Amino acid sequence: MKKFAVIGATGYVGAAVVRELASRGHQVVAFARNIDKVQVAGNIQAVQADVLSADFAEQLQGFDGVVSAFNPGWTNPNIGAEFTQGANAIVSAAKTAKVPYLLIVGGAGSLYVGDGVQLIDTPDFPKEIYDGANAARHLLNDLQDRRDVNWAFISPPAMLGADAGYSEERTGEYRLGKDNLLMNGDLPAGISVADLAIAIADDVENYAHLHQRFTAAA
Template identity: 35%
Template structure:
């Protein structure tokens, strides 16, 4: 499969890139800093500004799938910057007629109790509020549109650098926890779940989640 990964050098994007290449896919890494991506067989590296919709449209043209691991963390107004970038990504995927868009989502929109999401909980960490709001708004935008086929994968509440085990659970809108009450997933296993979805298309136009 020919896959474009936006933000391929990032915390989650690098794990997605490694997993996709390990499965034999052709990967087009779309990044702001090409020097941050390690050269590898099956990988082409392109410098692209996600805010430039026309350039992004050209960059993703011809691929079978776009995975967005775009992050707005470098801007002071994380939520607004993220949504500006995501709107550009969504429009570029529509303009170029890419069959599917997969989005690295957030955990904050998951329900910890019926009708109650983590984002609205009183003890939600302020440091992550901007990125959580952006990811939540992106999910609402995807649900509201019908021009692009999509899937949105929320990680567990804690996602950390770690080994690939291949042993995890998938869910939908509810936060999942383990026997100790913790909600965790490694970046490597998150990448496995995302690439499984890329290959199997089991959650079309749906948000799903992954956790141990």
């Protein structure tokens, strides 16, 4: 049994990760702005937290790993600036707290679809999520050469869960990729949020992608 923290624990991905880690018997500290929405279980501790607060680094001490599913919300008009500010604060806090493994959940936009072309730069990429996806891409670029933080970065596939027209079924199976968008034949691949949470839990248990970006799909 290990002790993990999940930042953004009430969000779509964060809540699924809390559920998965807790189901494996780990101690889970669920950081959220609104702790009323955190799943209730004996091995889940809900903690109110603001990633921009001066004491956030102290709150990140003593964990075997930290999953950051921080996201200001895709409909937030200031998502680009707020994602960057929050993500930078989380990385800085993880460095100060000497977190052994910080797994950041980013977006699919920075995955490559061809030679040097990222998904975010293709004509059909949704304009309404561009700012958030671009902020996540810049975060990944900033992390690539850093070795003062034990980071890893997961990009979900293009189709995540029912909202993207995929499924919510927990199959327990997934495949991994690295920097390229995973496909299902001629179409972008997908994954349920429950299966993405399995991939995230497997990764953070094993520190499997230290200083790397990876992706997962069904």
